[in-house]
Amino acid sequence: MKNIAILASGEGTNAERLIRYFEEKEEINVSVVIASRATAGVVKRAGRLHVPCRVVTSAGFASGEALLVLREYRADFVVLAGFLLRIPDDILHAYPQRIVNIHPSLLPKFGGKGMYGIHVHEAVLDAGEKESGITIQYINERYDEGDYIFQAKCPVLPDDTPETLAERVHQLEYQYYPEVIESLVR
Known part of the structure; x- marks a missing residue:
């Protein structure tokens, strides 16, 4: 089983689409959603879909908290879905060619x-x-x-x-990102 972490900052429509898509897959699981703001719509969407959601602010990304959350939920792959913060170097180095953005x-x-x-x-x-x-692209610095x-x-x-x-x-x-x-x- 491969675990995906979804990072989002907004309403979370792409995140919801991804969660629903991977619910039907046996080999791939959305293990956590990380929201950059507590007021982001994605927080409620993740809750309705019974996917753990953690809020990590920009300061939390800078301090390394986000990497700890990714490790806690055993993320193999990181997917950005309307995520507006810059990904810090510690995460880029921990997930080379395994962080995707749309x-x-x-x-x-x-x-x-x-x-x-x-x-x-x-x-x-x-x-x-x-x-x-x-x-759809891999991200870098x-x-x-x-x-x-x-x-x-x-x-x-x-x-x-x-x-x-x-x-x-x-x-x-919606059509291509999950595939x-x-x-x-x-």
Whole structure:
């Protein structure tokens, strides 16, 4: 059995999708969700789905608390799902090529510090792009510069708003992220 830890900062829709997907898998288990804020929606989602959830603030990540939680729950693989903090070096070194992130654009475009959520979709529309999508990647010390694992595209429509584009990109995330993680963990 391989254990996955999910790190999230927001509502947790991707985290919930991952938990539900892996509930049906015998070889892979979501052993813990680590939320960066106690008020994050992912905390309640994890509770409803009976997955242990620990809140570790940015100070806790900096002090090494998050690595201790990952070890406590025997995480073999770390999955970022809307996680906004920088992953500290101690975790990067403990999990080389075993920390995966999903980004709501076709990197290298529209990546980097501050490029998350609706900000990405606004930037895509402001740039007049004809397509957007997702990038699943390993992470490293720099925001959105890790090795790419997978990309999927969707059109940017003439009447798109940041919200309508976000919804189409979310559908790609829900479809592909669990499958790609499963193939990596196996």
